[in-house]
Amino acid sequence: MIQVYYTSKHTDGIEYIRETLTDQYQLNVRPVHVGNDEDMLIDQCRDADVVICDFEPFTKRVLEALPKLKLLQFTGVGFNEVDLEAATNLGIAVCNTPQYCKNEVADHAVALMLAINRRLLMFHKMIQEEETWSAVADPSMKPMRELTVGLAGFGNIPKEVAKRLQAFGTRVITFDPYVPEEVSRSFDVEKVELDEFLRQADYISCHLPVTPDTVSFFRKEIFDQCKDGVVFINTSRGAVVNEADLADALDRGKVSYAGLDVLNDEHPDLHTHVLAHRENVIITPHAAFYSASARKNGRIEAAQSIMSYMEGRYAQAPVRNGVRGRK
Template identity: 35%
Template sequence: MSGRVLATEIVFPSFNPERKVFAEAGIEMIATGAGSTGEILDAAEKTDVDAILTATHISISEEVFEQIEGLQVVSSYGIGVDHIDLDSATKYGVPVTNVPDYSIEEVSSHAISLLLNCARSVSQYDKQVGDGGWDWETQRPLRRLRGQTLGVVAFGKIPRRLVEKLDGFSFDVVSYDPDVSESKMAEYGVEKVCFDELLSRSDLITSHVPLNEESYHMFDIDAFKTMKDDAIFVNTSRGQVIDESALYKALEEDEIACAGVDVMENEPPDGSPLVDQQNIIITPHAAWYSEQSMEELQRKAAEEIVKVLQGEAPRYLVNTELTKDTTVDV
């Protein structure tokens, strides 16, 4: 077979995993380093493009689906696809794929690391010692973790693995996820609750929600006011699920005790007052990363394209409305 894949942003040290997959299938890969929709269209205009391989930094808008004739698939690195106009993709009959299972171990472990770091004030103690101090009382009061309530916002693959890993801590675990049944949560020893009850009951809260219209800024001023004033809040999902001005206010006014975030509304967070806040830990969108997960992500994203170009059904079709018999209605 033959075909051409347009790779947009260059976000990994190399494209070796993708090139190997494509070479074995006789597919040419063109790495553009495109940083905007316009650059994608300019690159596509110079060559026939059958597929796009993209990360989350560029909007794949209706313009892309409309102007690139013969586009057969868009494959997204990672889990989130909020940067892709799925309605337009479906309208033009273009399958969109993602890789929803590549970093379950990494993200669940990273969320736990942030929770425990906040709960034991590890970063604050380390900074104090680095500044010449040696005083355990500066972080009083710290509470025993056993028996505390852990609130898990969303209950997909990653939070389920997180709950399994935390089993030995003897937390009381509650979760809010309208799409997961009470019986499924019960299999993991988790109690299903509404969002407000989770906020008000939990000592520690970890967010794993996808970004959509319902979850945008779901953690707003009211949400943080509903939390306990000694609550710990962690987010490893999408930065936009948090109203950062509300989080800053909650931390500044001691409405919650501490936060740990791996994602920000704008990345990098230039000018964000959260960066200088003392009771927050910020990591640079690194929760997904290990050498193994990075290779798996690149390989699987490429494999999805090969499947579609070979006339096979992809493993991870996002716009599931599409079938083999879908006709394009424009």
């Protein structure tokens, strides 16, 4: 029987994994959440053929201590918690769930844009706190149809964002050196080089994965090349933004507003965080992924990915490091 170990602290929806996996798979749910404790992680996964994970530290040391492991199956789109090079060298496949929550995150990104564009927080504060009634309190407001939104990255989620924005008549451009121009063109999105992207975008919506090349990608040097008053949205990963540089850009007015679903720290100190308590920043608690149906569908997608890979149907498994079976 194939031993599948579930290490995530988020056990809601696990029944969908049980229902999807066939009888040749035994699902073992972690008895204690390991957090960042590598020794506990090794101890809990020692007999695993497959591990279902999300934020656990699958470092080279951990992977080397799991000789039976054949597949790491992430429950989300991101998989930056694994040492991908070590996994590849050890013959351990890494899969994610690329369809998981793509519509929820796209909705959330556009909701942040609309809340900022229509000055919802400003009007709410005027009425609730200042008891002021004025529809023209901010004469700088522009309709969405007059804006250019730049999508940094053009994977599954930003493709959905583009569809939603185009319904408003918004011009959409993208910067993604890894996506062919014909792909963006098929979505009526113009692919441009980085300098043009920064120069043209009124709003920037970040959808970059975390890689060595993208950590702190959005930093002072990048913000300085943007339009004055650009709006910055991030629903991808906090690590792709230098938060001190974003705060500085907000202080200088280079960035007029920000809408952030992610911060560098998954458990930030909101009393002292440099981006908290600002009237021109909306922060949500890494909630863009969530809906009841997304959780269910993501768990089913993960289980189906495991069965596809372990049964040799590699074309149906979203393998991210090219491994086709551990030697």
